[in-house]
Amino acid sequence: MHAKQASAKRKSKEAALSALYDEYYDKIVRYIFAKIGNHAEAEDLAGEAFLKALHSLESYKERGFPMHAWLFKIAHNLIVDYLRRTSKRKIVSIETVKVADASDPQAITEIKMERVRLASALDQLTPAQRQVIELRFFGGLTSEDAGRILNKRSGAVREMQSAAISRLRKLLHEK
């Protein structure tokens, strides 16, 4: 490819990435937070995901894989690395859960307990079901995008999602 064309292509990818930052940063932070349980680390990792994407732009080829879905895949890899570094999957305990709105102590306790209950229920799903829930509920992705990341058809994602929600309902309300 001609150098000018390559440079123009790269510039347009950089501009797209910068625009996606405004749209997807919050969603990526929430997706990471649901997996690692730490606000500050989730924000750092989300920022890192965008920088990593920037330095790997040459390898990004659209071909039906939107850039925002690619960003979630990068974020997922960073989470895996993070959890490996911290040696274990974060077990969210009531004591360590931080709540953003710290104004109402009773509400804080309720949210903390709810998170612990939910984390425990999510752990009982299959890894694929959990991934679907994390990408759909916390990452806010569509089933089509989740399917691209998980290498599954959107119909299969919808099926896994229904099964996961039913299972979560049983786990959360059986006691």
Added chain:
Amino acid sequence: MGKAFNKILDECVDRLNRGETIEDCLATYPEHAEELEPLLQVVFEAQKAYRFTPSPTAKMAGKKRLNAAIETLEHRQKRRRPWSQWFMGRPRLWATAAAVILIALIGYFGLRPILFPVETTPEPDSSLVTPSPQPNPEGNFVFLISDEVNAIGDFESLNVTISKIGLQAAGEPERWVEFIPEITVVDLTQLQGDKAQEIWRGDVPEGQYYQVFIYVSEVIGKLSETGETVEIKLPSNKLHISTPFQVTADSVTMFTYDLTVLATGKNGGYILKPQINQSGAHQNPSQDN
């Protein structure tokens, strides 16, 4: 649950993601309301438990870092561009330069056995080098650099510039995989102990490998005590370790190359060498489902 219901539930999850309420969705599908309501309640509860707004300061700082990184990359490209454009715009000049270089190469390689009779480590046969794999964040191979504790305490910073990485694969004929790191300069003072810095991630052909080379173009250190900048010379421009490891398509192989800096005791000099017992590969299951 049938396919049609799965689609309705999916649409309702999308609508909740967009900020609509459970009631909005039930109003659209009153015939499924009884079945939908408890499931959507689960979605709502889960989202409520993990709902939080990231700090605007962190978001802004991240955006600044991203924009700065974009600017740095553009600046680097701009600095390179004028020279190449200027040169390529003068066909006579580059034809002459190419001829001069060709003659010099023929002269050098023709006379090398006479001028330099010492045996040197053979470079990989280019016909046996697999085309350079491109970086890929979802690749099956990750290359990291670390530093074993030694004379590193003497340095405030120790920047190693790595121009290329080579993996030698087993088999007949032997094959090479070479790639250029995404991060070329690593400061070893930041990578002591268990810390390691990822410098490349991408896809590497499956197989058994047994040697890893890193090509080092420059090592510049700043001494803590005096603030003096020193250049550490290497006997050759590459360091290698022999350690067998396997790369497979269904797992991520993470190879950590541990470097160590040692004081030579002569003239306060230092040498850089690979630390074989701290280097090596380990595999993680693939992140793809």
